[in-house]
Amino acid sequence: MIAAALDWGSSSLRAYRFDEAGQCVQTDARDAGIKFVSEDGFEDVFRELTSAWTRTGDRVLLSGMITSRNGWIESDYLPCPLPLTQLLDAGTRLALDGLDLVFLPGARQDAPADVMRGEELQLLGASSVYGDGVYITPGTHSKWARITSGVLEQFRTIPTGEVFDVLIKHSLIGALTSDGNWDEAAFLAGVERGNQLDSVLSDLFTTRSGVLLQQYSEAFAYAWLSGLLIGREIREGLATLGDQGARLTLIGSAPLCANYLKALSYLQLDAHAAEHDVTLSGYQQIIAHVTT
């Protein structure tokens, strides 16, 4: 049986214990993401977490960055369109302590080149709850994905969070900004501009020039840049998926989703945030697929 599943990302690790009926009976969470664990330390973390949860012959699922080149065991990327319940069959196996570890695969798209690793499980879980539509996992590398009948048809990574972060920390564009006092009006003005105009690189610079010309406070510039990039992400996400009228489901932390919901609502788009633990729902979809 599938006794446990580990959602093991870059910065955190979340574990789920399942009973024989596939119900989640216990969870654990630690700041033991792969960037904090040395290459030969994965086994120890794994044993410590799961030894009391498993018996010989059990299976344990693993997903997230632990399946990447920098993780414990690298698994494949499966091509789109991808029926998400196939994830289990294509996992990479490792026998350890009498257990059958399954490193679930990521998903890929060949034109344009794109990859995800971990989000495909969240998408499986979320779509089992919320149905067909466009899903967004906002963040460092936001994913926009279209799911129909449990099939990941198409997706696109938009690196909004990373671009914002490097500009704020490492560029002159972001050097005159301040995150001290979030300016909601500036954020929405940025969202509107980023969503409407075909001048994304040029508009980035106004984050600096607006402060130099004393049109913007430093706090305004900070939220403006965030809004510009999120407005732009929304434009590109909808354009590349070709789903202008779709209902959008956000998957992520509450504060991040709240920000995106404000932007989407401002643009009069129909959106809501997933309220389930969609990773757990994803694992349970896989378990159901095996046992039925």
Next chain:
Amino acid sequence: MIAAALDWGSSSLRAYRFDEAGQCVQTDARDAGIKFVSEDGFEDVFRELTSAWTRTGDRVLLSGMITSRNGWIESDYLPCPLPLTQLLDAGTRLALDGLDLVFLPGARQDAPADVMRGEELQLLGASSVYGDGVYITPGTHSKWARITSGVLEQFRTIPTGEVFDVLIKHSLIGALTSDGNWDEAAFLAGVERGNQLDSVLSDLFTTRSGVLLQQYSEAFAYAWLSGLLIGREIREGLATLGDQGARLTLIGSAPLCANYLKALSYLQLDAHAAEHDVTLSGYQQIIAHVTT
């Protein structure tokens, strides 16, 4: 008389000595940009360079980042449309050792907010040689400007070089690239894509995903990202200045201009690189304006 002029930028300092007829008779260049000189060290550098060139009552012109908030004396930004020969009249004066130092102003645009400091002098010089048209100073913060009859009508800063630099050095997007072997075909493929498609944020990520899916070598990804951004800059520069058919004059270092010329030529745009010392030409335009 105007005895000397200093083009004093962030990283370098270039000085010109003029005779009574306004002809340049001597030059000097040093790695003494403002980022290498302490705030109370500007006078010493100035005296060392110009003391043998000047007599009591002479004027010395200064332009570039030395006129910024982080420089020696901050000068104004003059609003566009700006007749460039007016730069001298609006300079900020400093009396030193019997000399009249004139810190030339920068240029500004209020909607959208934009600024330049130093390039306006190059634009004055270049347009005195090459006439009306669209000028580009490619680099960290590229400027695109339209000049008509010596008037800076409109400009836009496109921070192509800075975005490329921070992505290469500080992001996962650039982490899988290598600058070891410049791939010309990758660069031109990037230029084409960046110039055509409205998916700039999303396309940035293909720099990473293309390597992960083994479609791109690391060298391909490096030049591709450069091409994407320069192709995008060209699209936005022409769109915001509204000059699709204009002849484009590039101002900058030979290797940088050569790269832009390849991109512009690939896109079948009419472009050439300025071959004069346009900064010197700019100073000489100002001197001519004073003495005639």
